[in-house]
Structure formats: structure tokens, C-alpha cells
Amino acid sequence: MKETKEVFLKQLQTISKLDMMKHLTPFLYGEDAMLLKLYVNEATTPKLMAETLGITKGRVTALMNSLRKKDYISVIVNKEDARSYNLELTPKGSSYIEGRFNFISNYFDTLLDYIGLEESKALIMLLEVVIDKVKTFEVK
Numbered sequence: 001m002k003e004t005k006e007v008f009l010k011q012l013q014t015i016s017k018l019d020m021m022k023h024l025t026p027f028l029y030g031e032d033a034m035l036l037k038l039y040v041n042e043a044t045t046p047k048l049m050a051e052t053l054g055i056t057k058g059r060v061t062a063l064m065n066s067l068r069k070k071d072y073i074s075v076i077v078n079k080e081d082a083r084s085y086n087l088e089l090t091p092k093g094s095s096y097i098e099g100r101f102n103f104i105s106n107y108f109d110t111l112l113d114y115i116g117l118e119e120s121k122a123l124i125m126l127l128e129v130v131i132d133k134v135k136t137f138e139v140k
Helices: 002-017 019-027 030-039 046-053 057-069 091-115 117-136
Strands: 073-077 085-089
Touching (some): 030 046, 030 057, 046 085, 085 091
């Protein structure tokens, strides 16, 4: 099992250095992740954004400040409760995240075409199995 673990860790290290990761990682963390959540209306308040992205409210505030400076989002005071506010994409922010999303979508279309249909299906199936097991995995 030790040899399998070493090979596994080496493969993870190799994946982390692939060009693909520099395109994908921003959608998982940071500004692009926040913009994407707003784009698909998954999180429209700072509290929901923190919960959805799994980050602190302080980190959300820092992202908000940066995105406001870039004119990618606007902060709208809630008319029913002046203590809370909603986040909205500006046209500039919407255009930016659409461009980024289209790029990554085309990237993965090309990658999966390159890998081939059968290997892509096998990869997806294996990822589903691993994800299901990891979700219930606990180290004791």
C-alpha cells in the first residue's frame, strides 16, 4: 500500500503543476469563484457567499472590496432591512466572468476531445466513485 500511496501522491503533484490547473483553480477560490456564484445566482448576499464558498465573512469582504474597485460588482442595500445588502454583477463583471467561463468551457471541450470519448467516460466514472467515497471518508 505504501508504494501505491507514493504513486498516488506523485500523480497529485503532477496534476497540480498542469497548465489546466492555472485555468481551473480561480473558479474554485477567490474573485472568479465569487463572480461565478453571482453569475449563476447561487449566492447573492455576503453571508450566503461565505457559506457557499466555504470562506470567512472577512474574506468575502476583502473580495467584495477588490471586485467593487474593478467595477465587477455592486452592493445594493436591502430595501426591507437596511442592515443587510445584496451583491450584483455589473455589466463589466458579467462580461468578464462570461469570458473566463467560455474560455474554461472551450478548454475542457478540447481536452475531453483529445482524451477521447471512452477514456473521458472512464475518467468521469472513476472520479464519481472516488468523490462518493471521499465524501464519507473519515480518518479516526
